[in-house]
Amino acid sequence: MFFGLVGENKVLKNEFYADFVGKVAESTVENPNVAKRTTGGPVGGSVTLLSPSNVPVEYDAIAYGQVKILDGILVNLATTNVNAMSQLLFSFNIIRNIEDKGVVIPGATLAEKIQWGKDNIASITCNAHVRGTSPTGNKASVTRWLGDQWDLVAVATNLTSSIAKVIKPTTSIATNIDGNGFSHYLAYAEPSDGVTASIIYTDKTDLLITLKPGVFLSS
Numbered sequence: 604m605f606f607g608l609v610g611e612n613k614v615l616k617n618e619f620y621a622d623f624v625g626k627v628a629e630s631t632v633e634n635p636n637v638a639k640r641t642t643g644g645p646v647g648g649s650v651t652l653l654s655p656s657n658v659p660v661e662y663d664a665i666a667y668g669q670v671k672i673l674d675g676i677l678v679n680l681a682t683t684n685v686n687a688m689s690q691l692l693f694s695f696n697i698i699r700n701i702e703d704k705g706v707v708i709p710g711a712t713l714a715e716k717i718q719w720g721k722d723n724i725a726s727i728t729c730n731a732h733v734r735g736t737s738p739t740g741n742k743a744s745v746t747r748w749l750g751d752q753w754d755l756v757a758v759a760t761n762l763t764s765s766i767a768k769v770i771k772p773t774t775s776i777a778t779n780i781d782g783n784g785f786s787h788y789l790a791y792a793e794p795s796d797g798v799t800a801s802i803i804y805t806d807k808t809d810l811l812i813t814l815k816p817g818v819f820l821s822s
Contacts, residue, residue, distance in 0.1 A: 617725075617818060621700040622809035623671040628664045635696035635703075638662040638670060638808075641689060643680050648687030648801060650794070652746075652753050655787040658692040673732060673807035677766065685797035691790045693731070695810050697724070698784035706818070717784050721776045725813045727786055728772040732806035733761055735792030738799040745769045748787035749778045766806055786810065 626634040639658040641648050662670070662678070669678045670693075680689040698716050702708055710716040735743030743761045746753045759771040771788060773779050779786050790808075795801040 617816065618811060618813040619700075619704055620809050620811055621695045621697070622807070623667050626667045626671065628667055629661060631696070631699075635699035637694045637696075638667065639692040639694070640666075640678075640680050641682070641691075643682050643689065645683050647680075648682035648684050648689050648795070650684075650686045650688070652688070652789060652791065653690060653692075655692060655694060655748055655781075655785075658690065658789075670805055670808050675766070675806065677804045677806055679802060679804045681800040681802040683795050683797060683800045686794045687801060688791045688794050689735075689801045689803040691803055691805055693729070693788045693790070693808050694785045695788075696784055697727070697780050697786050697812065700810075700812065701814075706814075713784060714782070717780055717782070720780055720784070723815050723818045724776045724780075725815045726772060726774045726811075727776065727779055727813075728770060728811040729786075729788045729808070730811065731759075731769050731771070731788065731790055731808045732766050733769050733790050734764065734766045734804045735761070735790075735802060736764075737793035737801045738796040739793050742793050743769065743790060743803060744792075745771045745788060745790050747771055747773060747779060748781070748789070750781060753789060766804060 708716045733743040741764045745759045759769045761767045792801045792803040
C-alpha cells in the first residue's frame with residue numbers, strides 16, 4: 604500500500620476496501636454494495652451458475668450483518684434439489700465506492716465514469732471467507748463475472764472443512780466492471796444429489812481496490 608504525506612494530518616493512499624459495513628437491506632444509499640442468494644430447500648439453488656441479474660433473493664439485515672465483519676457467525680444456504688448448487692452473490696458498486704472515498708471521477712455520464720475506472724484501476728481482489736459441503740465432500744468455489752459469463756478457468760477454492768479466506772484477484776479490469784459500474788462475485792458449493800445437501804457458508808466478504816500510481820484517495 605502506498606502512503607504519502609500531503610500536508611498536516613493528511614495522507615494519500617492508492618488502495619482501499621469495499622465491504623458491507625453500514626449496509627441497509629434493500630437500500631443503496633448508505634452503502635451501494637448488494638448481496639443476494641439463491642433459494643434453499645428441496646427446490647432451491649440452480650443446476651447452473653446464475654447470472655447476477657437472475658440471483659433472486661437479497662440478503663436481509665441479519666445476513667448483511669454476518670458478512671460485514673469476520674466473527675465466525677456465518678451465512679449458510681442449503682439445498683437438496685437434485686443437481687442444484689447453493690449460490691451466494693456479492694455485487695460491489697466500484698464507481699460509487701471510489702467516489703465515496705473522495706475521488707472526483709471525471710465524466711458527465713456513468714459510461715464515462717466506468718471507462719475512467721477501467722483506465723485507472725490497477726487491480727481488484729475479492730476476499731471471501733467461505734466453506735462448502737456436498738455429496739462429494741468439502742469444496743467452496745469463488746468466481747468473478749466477466750460481463751457475459753462466470754470465469755470458470757481460474758476459480759478460487761477452499762477444499763477444507765473450515766472457513767478459510769479465498770482470494771480471487773484480477774488485473775483484467777475491462778471485463779470486471781459491468782455497464783452499471785458493478786463487479787460481481789459468486790460463492791457456491793458443489794451440487795446436491797437429492798439426499799445430501801449442497802451447502803455454502805460465508806463470513807466476511809470484501810474487495811480490495813487498488814488504483815494506478817498517481818491516482819490517490821485522501822484521508
